[in-house]
Amino acid sequence: MMRFVVSMLAFLALCSAPPARAELDVARLKAAIGAAIETDYPRLDAIYKDIHAHPELAFQEVKTAAKLAAEMRALGFEVTEQVGRTGLVAMYRNGAGPTVMVRTELDALPMEEKTGLPYASRDKTTWQGRETFVAHSCGHDIHMASWLGTAKTLVSLKDQWHGTLMFIAQPAEEIGAGAMAMLGDGLFTRFPKPDFAFGLHDGPFPYGHINYRVGVGSSNSDSLAIKFHGRGGHGAAPQQTIDPVLIAARFIVDVQTVISREKDPIEFGVVSIGAIHGGTAENIIPDEVVVRGTIRSFKPEVRTKMAAGIERTAKAVAAMSDAPPPDISITEGAKAVMNDPALVATAEKALKAAFGDKFRTSPPVTASEDFSEFANSGVPSMFFHIGVYEPERVAAALNGTAPPLPPNHSPLFAPVPKPTIQTGVEAMTLAVLSAFDQRAPGQ
């Protein structure tokens, strides 16, 4: 009986086995990718340090884009410039198969770099009418070097995949406008809409490590501005006034009940009032007060619920004081990045095999990222993070024996270039290969 069951099971296993499909030979590929980067690294290092020393701000990335365009043309990509003002699209066709998009950002930040590195930026430019230093303190230069290295590695491995590479360099991520600008300029109509998209970001954790998530990876970010109207008058005769300071104060307290009583406590949602402006002197009740804040959430339904609650609370506190209705403006910012479960599952297999427990899941970040626009346009996407610092320094900072390491946007943010870029290239190349493998031609 036992033998019968065993042979039946073996038979069923044979019947239900999927048609034979090439699995990625990750160990062999990782070795090949590693060797390719080792040879290519001096070129990448020179480009990285040049871009780092000469950063450009949102929608001013003309020289940066030209440098990337020249490199991609030299690799055999067909390059279109000025997509979404300063963005570029580089296509590489290699037979029938899916189109896989890889995105880098181009822009830097209006701030002074204080790392003291030999290749630190001393460049200045004009931003919002004022002269400012410019620095790659978010590490978008690391992303560009990884993007170029990935392109070259994938071209050198072109017998391993079939389909089209769509490498895009996006402007103005820091102001949350570049992805929309490229989409608005026909990114998915003038060029093929990709089957899959990948992006990466660096962060202040050990190099060689990769953090990822299934589902939501960063927050929706919206801003609120509410002007409460009252009736101004003497502080000693409040009965003749409608006091907008009191209305605003009530709003600031009551709006937190949207979070604590209306939103599901298991779901992430934050409202923070960061500015309140009203009044001039202690004995004058002003006629208006403006309140500004930020709203963060992961899920669209939580976002909608919070916006409705905020609006209702603002109107209600005004009505309680018999004040005119307030002017309410809730402005949508970047949306949450949603990592596609099927795409992540495929990449996960390859990256787990290549990086072991250095490839691990992490909680979503409450910061925001406009890579979300591509996923929201219907492209299954994956966004992951790579570390930038020496593992020993990170460990010492964590156990308190060394000072905390500078995060992104710090004037001291200083990734260790070689291992960081190498990990970026290895991880991105394997992720792209896994996506091609998922939909090999004829399947």
Ligand SMILES: [Zn+2]
């Ligand atoms: Zn940033």
Ligand SMILES: [Zn+2]
């Ligand atoms: Zn960034």
